[in-house]
Amino acid sequence: MTYTTSPSGAGRLLPWLGGGxxxxxxxxxxxxxEMKRVQFSSPVLPYLFLFPQLAVIFVFFYWPSVQAIQSSxxxxxxxxxGSTFVGxxxxxxxxxxxxxxxxxxxxxxxxxxxxxxxxxxxxxLAVKADKVIRGSSAYKTLLISVYAIAAPVxxxxxxxxxxxxxxxxxxxxxxxxxxxxxxxxxxxxxxxxIVVAVWKQVPYNxxxxxxxxxxxxxxxxxxxxxxxxxxxxxxxxxxxPLLAPxxxxxxxxxxxYSLFDTFGLIDVMVKDKPANNPITLVYKVYNDGFxxxxxxxxxxxxxxLMIVVFALTVIQFRLIxxxxxxT
Amino acid sequence: MAAIDINNVHKVYxxxxxxxxxxxxxxxxxxxxxxxxxxxxxxxxxxxxVAGLETISEGEVKIGSRVVNETEPADRDIAMxxxxxxxxxxxTVYNNLAYGLKNRGTPKAEIEARVAEAARMLEIxxxxxxxxxQLSGGQRQRVAxxxxxxxxxxxxxFDEPLSxxxxxxxxxxxxxxxxxxxxxxxxxxxxTHDQLxxxxxxxxxxxxxxxxxxxxxxxxxxxxxxASTFVASFIGSPAMNLMQGELHGDxxxxxxxxxxxxxxxxxxxxxxxxxxxxxLRLARVEEEAMPFRLDYVEELGSQRLVHGxxxxxxxxxxxxxxxxxxxxxRLAINPRRLHFFAPETGKRIASAAPAAxxxxxxxxxxx
Amino acid sequence: xxxxxxxxxLVLIFGSLFLFLPVIVAFMTSTHTAADIHSNGIAIxxxxxxxxxxxxxxxxxGGFTGEITGARMVMNSxxxxxxxxxxxxxxxxxxxxxxxxxxxxxxxxxxxxxxxTLLLPLxxxxxxxxxxxxxxxxxxxxxxxxxxxxASATGTFYFRQFFKSVPEELxxxxxxxxxxxxxxxxxxxxxxxxTMIAAIFIIMFVYxxxxxxxxxxxxTDEKFFTLMRGIKxxxxxxxxxxxxxYNEAFALAVLAMVPPLLIVVIFQRWFIKGLTxxxx
Numbered sequence: 001m002t003y004t005t006s007p008s009g010a011g012r013l014l015p016w017l018g019g020g021x022x023x024x025x026x027x028x029x030x031x032x033x034e035m036k037r038v039q040f041s042s043p044v045l046p047y048l049f050l051f052p053q054l055a056v057i058f059v060f061f062y063w064p065s066v067q068a069i070q071s072s073x074x075x076x077x078x079x080x081x082g083s084t085f086v087g088x089x090x091x092x093x094x095x096x097x098x099x100x101x102x103x104x105x106x107x108x109x110x111x112x113x114x115x116x117x118x119x120x121x122x123x124x125l126a127v128k129a130d131k132v133i134r135g136s137s138a139y140k141t142l143l144i145s146v147y148a149i150a151a152p153v154x155x156x157x158x159x160x161x162x163x164x165x166x167x168x169x170x171x172x173x174x175x176x177x178x179x180x181x182x183x184x185x186x187x188x189x190x191x192x193x194i195v196v197a198v199w200k201q202v203p204y205n206x207x208x209x210x211x212x213x214x215x216x217x218x219x220x221x222x223x224x225x226x227x228x229x230x231x232x233x234x235x236x237x238x239x240x241p242l243l244a245p246x247x248x249x250x251x252x253x254x255x256x257y258s259l260f261d262t263f264g265l266i267d268v269m270v271k272d273k274p275a276n277n278p279i280t281l282v283y284k285v286y287n288d289g290f291x292x293x294x295x296x297x298x299x300x301x302x303x304x305l306m307i308v309v310f311a312l313t314v315i316q317f318r319l320i321x322x323x324x325x326x327t
Numbered sequence: 328m329a330a331i332d333i334n335n336v337h338k339v340y341x342x343x344x345x346x347x348x349x350x351x352x353x354x355x356x357x358x359x360x361x362x363x364x365x366x367x368x369x370x371x372x373x374x375x376x377v378a379g380l381e382t383i384s385e386g387e388v389k390i391g392s393r394v395v396n397e398t399e400p401a402d403r404d405i406a407m408x409x410x411x412x413x414x415x416x417x418x419t420v421y422n423n424l425a426y427g428l429k430n431r432g433t434p435k436a437e438i439e440a441r442v443a444e445a446a447r448m449l450e451i452x453x454x455x456x457x458x459x460x461q462l463s464g465g466q467r468q469r470v471a472x473x474x475x476x477x478x479x480x481x482x483x484x485f486d487e488p489l490s491x492x493x494x495x496x497x498x499x500x501x502x503x504x505x506x507x508x509x510x511x512x513x514x515x516x517x518x519t520h521d522q523l524x525x526x527x528x529x530x531x532x533x534x535x536x537x538x539x540x541x542x543x544x545x546x547x548x549x550x551x552x553x554a555s556t557f558v559a560s561f562i563g564s565p566a567m568n569l570m571q572g573e574l575h576g577d578x579x580x581x582x583x584x585x586x587x588x589x590x591x592x593x594x595x596x597x598x599x600x601x602x603x604x605x606x607l608r609l610a611r612v613e614e615e616a617m618p619f620r621l622d623y624v625e626e627l628g629s630q631r632l633v634h635g636x637x638x639x640x641x642x643x644x645x646x647x648x649x650x651x652x653x654x655x656x657r658l659a660i661n662p663r664r665l666h667f668f669a670p671e672t673g674k675r676i677a678s679a680a681p682a683a684x685x686x687x688x689x690x691x692x693x694x
Numbered sequence: 695x696x697x698x699x700x701x702x703x704l705v706l707i708f709g710s711l712f713l714f715l716p717v718i719v720a721f722m723t724s725t726h727t728a729a730d731i732h733s734n735g736i737a738i739x740x741x742x743x744x745x746x747x748x749x750x751x752x753x754x755x756g757g758f759t760g761e762i763t764g765a766r767m768v769m770n771s772x773x774x775x776x777x778x779x780x781x782x783x784x785x786x787x788x789x790x791x792x793x794x795x796x797x798x799x800x801x802x803x804x805x806x807x808x809x810x811t812l813l814l815p816l817x818x819x820x821x822x823x824x825x826x827x828x829x830x831x832x833x834x835x836x837x838x839x840x841x842x843x844x845a846s847a848t849g850t851f852y853f854r855q856f857f858k859s860v861p862e863e864l865x866x867x868x869x870x871x872x873x874x875x876x877x878x879x880x881x882x883x884x885x886x887x888x889t890m891i892a893a894i895f896i897i898m899f900v901y902x903x904x905x906x907x908x909x910x911x912x913x914t915d916e917k918f919f920t921l922m923r924g925i926k927x928x929x930x931x932x933x934x935x936x937x938x939x940y941n942e943a944f945a946l947a948v949l950a951m952v953p954p955l956l957i958v959v960i961f962q963r964w965f966i967k968g969l970t971x972x973x974x
Contacts, residue, residue: 141962143714407866
């Protein structure tokens with residue numbers, strides 16, 4: 001199998017997974033001005049072609065987004081009788097509540113651990129798969145296939161594996177004297193969530209790392225083989241730096257994954273009872289909005305997350321542009 | 328078939344960059360014109376303006392008697408062969424050839440006849456059912472030409488059509504293009520950066536530099552009387568030697584060398600002297616000559632190129648293969664073969680020599 | 695020149711097991727009876743109740759209203775997956791075509807309007823999106839399930855990259871051959887994009903099939919439940935029951951993951967190409 005990703009920049013790797021978002025690749029920066037030399041010109045046609053996409057985007061993206069921002073400044077009457085402007089107090093309520101702070105802290109830890117483990121396992125497997133010749137496609141198929149599993153399904157399977165009665169992991173833990181009570185103990189649930197989240201994300205990182213590795217030109221590897229005896233050192237000083245664009249791209253993707261895409265997984269694993277269980281900020285947005293009917297508070301939290309995403313995007317653009325370009 | 332008139336054409340891009348300025352070119356019906364120059368000289372832009380792929384900022388282009396500035400490319404009655412062939416990868420060779428005709432509503436029978444004819448001419452009949460991917464570079468090249476031929480256009484436009492081929496194939500395709508164009512008699516404009524290709528194909532050459540025409544003329548005319556130092560150094564291989572010299576009366580000084588010109592001196596004062604490598608030869612003992620210090624030699628088989636210097640200026644000479652090589656040589660040249668250019672403008676200085684002088688042998692100076 | 699050694703294989707084997715074993719276990723366990731699972735834990739060997747369990751899950755009406763069968767959920771998931779993928783391709787190809795191949799005054803603006811959507815995931819604007827849907831009366835409808843998910847730029851981005859990589863000379867040659875905007879689009883560009891369309895279809899299908907949060911909010915009528923939504927309701931039924939229907943839950947999970955898994959495995963090449971390649 002050949003992988004055709006250009007190694008020249010994270011910007012080239014298309015962030016597909018999200019279906020919705022995470023492009024954050026350097027490409028998005030290019031303006032529409034960098035275009036074909038020859039173009040059609042027509043007074044109506046381009047608008048005709050654009051119309052369906054724009055219509056959908058306006059109705060289902062801009063309108064709700066503006067509404068989210070707007071209602072974050074209002075306090076909605078729980079019975080739907082109007083709303084009052086309250087300025088930034090929804091934000092203040094959110095940010096200063098101990099509950100929000102502890103959830104934010106958990107989200108940060110969760111994100112850091114999931115990103116760290118899924119990236120390193122993905123990289124390790126990719127490096128090995130890149131080396132192995134015999135049986136490599138079988139490994140690849142097995143490793144990639146889990147990508148297709150949806151977050152809630154992953155959550156369901158994870159829950160079974162960590163189930164009080166039937167879960168083998170609980171049993172294994174008990175060998176070490178760990179009385180694992182997923183769903184009841186905060187720490188144990190968090191542990192299970194992280195394992196499942198890592199499990200689901202490894203294939204994605206694997207695909208990109210492998211493709212990045214296979215794009216390190218043979219000649220460069222050969223040159224390194226001549227210059228440096230130690231395989232590990234070679235990897236560390238030559239291959240890894242060339243993988244940096246891929247790694248950086250994946251870093252951002254994994255952070256967004258941990259922040260948002262794990263929603264289904266978390267929702268399933270906390271079994272609808274978030275009370276004593278660890279949840280992430282996105283889950284809280286949902287919970288406050290739909291369960292708590294606190295539209296203003298939920299919107300304010302949405303906006304905070306929007307700012308986080310926005311910041312991540314900016315960081316990605318900045319760094320990609322500044323540092324990680326070899327060609 | 329038609330003549331093409333390019334009248335005072337300019338191309339200025341949105342950013343203010345001038346790609347082509349004030350080109351004036353009359354192309355006769357059936358003529359093969361080659362636009363040649365280094366990359367960025369505006370040759371492709373000029374061709375694309377004729378094709379209608381670039382707008383014309385100023386001036387006009389006429390194909391036949393019709394001004395086509397505002398005409399769509401498809402309506403200009405021209406066909407183009409692209410550097411990368413631009414074959415439609417998902418269509419068979421047959422459909423590649425037929426596509427343009429279909430779009431024009433040509434009857435099916437006629438399409439079939441024309442495609443068959445073109446395929447026969449280009450010897451690609453057996454490939455008609457294949458896709459471009461299944462063809463070799465040379466075969467793709469033929470299909471690209473076939474696509475132009477079936478249209479029976481008023482003019483062919485070639486945009487570096489051979490540059491993706493290997494050297495050997497390039498030579499044979501060059502011959503084929505020439506033969507085909509003769510046979511069809513279709514007016515052609517051909518863009519290349521390869522001076523050899525330009526020399527061999529052209530009825531007339533147009534040498535472009537920095538968006539301006541440096542010289543227009545038949546290949547030999549351009550070779551023997553380059554209009555500027557640019558043309559002199561661009562056309563011909565090895566490039567013409569250009570040296571700084573000074574004319575005093577009838578004598579030319581180049582570094583340490585002083586040569587008598589036998590009345591060929593056009594002006595006096597500093598001058599750029601152009602010398603073709605093959606015009607230099609080893610001097611006989613009694614002859615006026617340039618002292619040449621040999622640096623290195625390139626063997627070409629039939630002859631050898633000796634590279635070295637006269638004073639502090641480099642010089643290359645083509646000498647017979649059997650020439651004995653020594654580190655210090657004396658080189659002589661027929662003064663008639665010298666080219667003079669104004670040092671400031673690089674423009675050719677018309678030789679002041681009388682026509683009769685052409686018959687004078689330099690080896691025996693006229694007293 | 696690499697020498698493969700045992701440790702490489704060991705790492706890979708262990709990694710493959712870590713990743714793939716849960717899938718096997720889920721399937722094997724689903725073929726046991728609930729009581730069996732309850733007493734013996736999950737299984738790695740087949741249990742002989744495959745047809746029984748799957749027939750029950752696929753055909754027996756369940757849920758709160760007793761209206762929805764597993765088969766219906768599979769169909770809804772298919773509708774969502776295919777509808778989303780197809781809609782995405784049509785919309786984004788058209789938009790990318792306009793942006794790449796036309797010169798018009800609003801091009802830059804349109805570009806940014808579309809690409810800004812990459813900044814905000816659906817999850818952070820879920821509440822107002824729900825309100826918009828509700829005020830448009832699109833709750834509990836296939837339109838409501840599919841169309842809002844189309845409000846993102848990934849597809850457009852993808853096709854834009856691809857179109858930009860199509861040699862310009864093709865457009866020029868086509869124009870010389872007398873093709874206008876429509877002819878060029880349908881005769882040249884669409885056929886050229888076939889592989890890309892296939893790749894993006896696969897990716898988008900998997901994405902649509904795997905949607906969870908949006909269907910969960912949009913559908914209260916069980917007729918519109920997808921498999922993902924079904925998983926949620928199975929959990930809700932479970933809570934408090936003595937012996938949960940583990941086998942059925944696993945069977946549902948298997949049903950939910952097998953189609954995308956098969957597609958990813960079978961079309962691995964296209965899938966990876968679509969995922970990792972943006973321009974070539």
